[in-house]
Amino acid sequence: MTARIATITSGKGGVGKTTATANLGVALASAGFRVVCIDGDIGLRNLDVVMGLENRIVYDLVDIIEGRCKLRQALIKDKRLSDLYLIPAAQTRDKTAVSPQDMIRVVKDLKPDFDWVLIDSPAGIERGFRNAVAPADLVLIVTNPEVSAVRDADRIIGLVEAEEKGPPKLIVNRVKPEMVKRGDMLSTGDILDVLAIELIGVVPEDEIVTVATNQGSPAALDPRSRAGKAFREIARRMNGEDVPFESLESKDGFFGRISRMVRPGGA
Amino acid sequence: MNSGLAVKGVGESLLIHVPAGPWDEVLASLLQTVVDGGEFFHGAKLGLQLEDRELGAADLGRLRDQLAERGVNLWAVLATAQGTRSAAADLGLALDMGRPSQRAMQPDEPIETELPGDAAVLVRRTLRSGHHVHFAGHVVVLGDVNPGAEIIAGGDVIVWGRLRGVVHAGAGGDQDSVVCALDLAPTQLRIAGQIAVSPERRGAAQPEMARLRDGQLVAEKWIDEHRR
Numbered sequence: 001m002t003a004r005i006a007t008i009t010s011g012k013g014g015v016g017k018t019t020a021t022a023n024l025g026v027a028l029a030s031a032g033f034r035v036v037c038i039d040g041d042i043g044l045r046n047l048d049v050v051m052g053l054e055n056r057i058v059y060d061l062v063d064i065i066e067g068r069c070k071l072r073q074a075l076i077k078d079k080r081l082s083d084l085y086l087i088p089a090a091q092t093r094d095k096t097a098v099s100p101q102d103m104i105r106v107v108k109d110l111k112p113d114f115d116w117v118l119i120d121s122p123a124g125i126e127r128g129f130r131n132a133v134a135p136a137d138l139v140l141i142v143t144n145p146e147v148s149a150v151r152d153a154d155r156i157i158g159l160v161e162a163e164e165k166g167p168p169k170l171i172v173n174r175v176k177p178e179m180v181k182r183g184d185m186l187s188t189g190d191i192l193d194v195l196a197i198e199l200i201g202v203v204p205e206d207e208i209v210t211v212a213t214n215q216g217s218p219a220a221l222d223p224r225s226r227a228g229k230a231f232r233e234i235a236r237r238m239n240g241e242d243v244p245f246e247s248l249e250s251k252d253g254f255f256g257r258i259s260r261m262v263r264p265g266g267a
Numbered sequence: 268m269n270s271g272l273a274v275k276g277v278g279e280s281l282l283i284h285v286p287a288g289p290w291d292e293v294l295a296s297l298l299q300t301v302v303d304g305g306e307f308f309h310g311a312k313l314g315l316q317l318e319d320r321e322l323g324a325a326d327l328g329r330l331r332d333q334l335a336e337r338g339v340n341l342w343a344v345l346a347t348a349q350g351t352r353s354a355a356a357d358l359g360l361a362l363d364m365g366r367p368s369q370r371a372m373q374p375d376e377p378i379e380t381e382l383p384g385d386a387a388v389l390v391r392r393t394l395r396s397g398h399h400v401h402f403a404g405h406v407v408v409l410g411d412v413n414p415g416a417e418i419i420a421g422g423d424v425i426v427w428g429r430l431r432g433v434v435h436a437g438a439g440g441d442q443d444s445v446v447c448a449l450d451l452a453p454t455q456l457r458i459a460g461q462i463a464v465s466p467e468r469r470g471a472a473q474p475e476m477a478r479l480r481d482g483q484l485v486a487e488k489w490i491d492e493h494r495r
């Protein structure tokens with residue numbers, strides 16, 4: 001096995017990077033892939049909380065890098081899915097404890113044993129972001145349908161392009177179809193107009209996500225969750241499957257239009 | 268350059284502003300500037316801005332020879348002093364940077380058809396938020412200029428794409444500078460000292476050119492001008 005490395009980033013905080021990482025990890029592992037999620041937000045760890053694994057942490061990423069434990073010892077096995085693992089961030093240190101080379105080394109050691117390595121990037125454009133992006137084969141940009149989040153996503157795309165990571169892909173998170181329909185929210189089309197990168201998923205606003213996040217049980221595990229379904233579809237697209245962008249409302253809703261706009265391009 | 272002589276590019280040639288002071292010293296620092304510049308000056312067509320300095324044909328002739336020894340072609344002399352102007356004309360030097368003087372034009376010389384043009388940078392990508400381009404000449408972008416990106420140009424700005432960031436043309440004060448884009452909707456548009464924001468878009472985007480008319484910033488659809 002040689003894992004593919006996907007980094008989930010956004011620039012702006014609070015758009016759902018950690019939620020997306022946890023859900024994509026769950027979705028990929030449910031589909032039979034061996035997955036490890038790395039929390040790249042040193043000092044402000046929370047991927048472990050969202051995944052419900054907080055109480056199992058003994059060692060963390062900085063312990064691996066500084067040689068206080070073996071890689072295997074810091075891998076926390078998920079309580080529901082046997083093929084899902086987490087490497088938590090250190091809470092007592094800051095991002096200067098890790099360098100981009102450290103991240104590349106850790107990921108290289110993980111590669112043979114997994115299908116996917118997902119890295120949850122911290123917000124911002126500083127060291128933590130660079131650490132998270134350094135080992136990536138694929139960069140997923142999470143944004144919300146808000147002007148400020150799109151602006152930051154644009155900045156991040158510019159930085160990712162400068163690192164020559166190949167074109168990043170876009171996840172639009174927390175879309176409210178009714179608001180878009182009324183013209184009160186940026187549509188996915190408006191966002192793609194500015195960002196001009198390939199869309200890999202549109203995740204609707206979903207109360208189940210809030211509940212699931214608080215309970216440490218990602219929504220992708222819940223068959224009733226619309227957001228969970230969207231994340232499962234993103235996971236399939238990450239593996240090269242051609243999953244049509246489904247209309248979340250009526251046939252002529254904006255998602256229908258977007259899918260027609262986006263699909264033929266492929267890219 | 269520590270010799271303190273200002274060099275600027277004009278079309279295909281270089282213009283050196285020659286300061287006041289004793290001619291011997293000025294001459295020495297001029298030659299030093301050329302030597303220090305190395306490859307930069309090699310083969311260059313050089314113009315000298317002499318202001319009201321009086322120089323005879325002998326001085327100018329010697330200067331031309333000394334520059335020629337260093338691989339530099341003295342081509343024009345910009346002067347206000349009558350004596351200097353006629354000496355320069357006698358030597359066949361141009362009196363402005365635009366075209367050679369009448370006297371320098373040989374009867375069998377072909378008519379100049381090559382336009383020198385102006386210095387510009389081409390940016391062949393989309394400028395994203397946080398990117399910025401600063402250039403003393405013109406700026407041409409083949410791609411979009413997204414919100415949060417910034418272009419500051421001494422001359423014109425031409426965007427073959429959507430222009431949504433901040434753009435400043437004629438940043439050095441050139442009132443004739445223009446901004447053109449296929450979709451002209453900048454966050455803020457400045458030409459020389461004037462600042463404007465884009466009005467609400469009505470209808471589909473069309474290629475437009477913004478310029479100063481009577482000190483007012485106006486954007487005109489390209490198609491209008493084309494039909495006129």
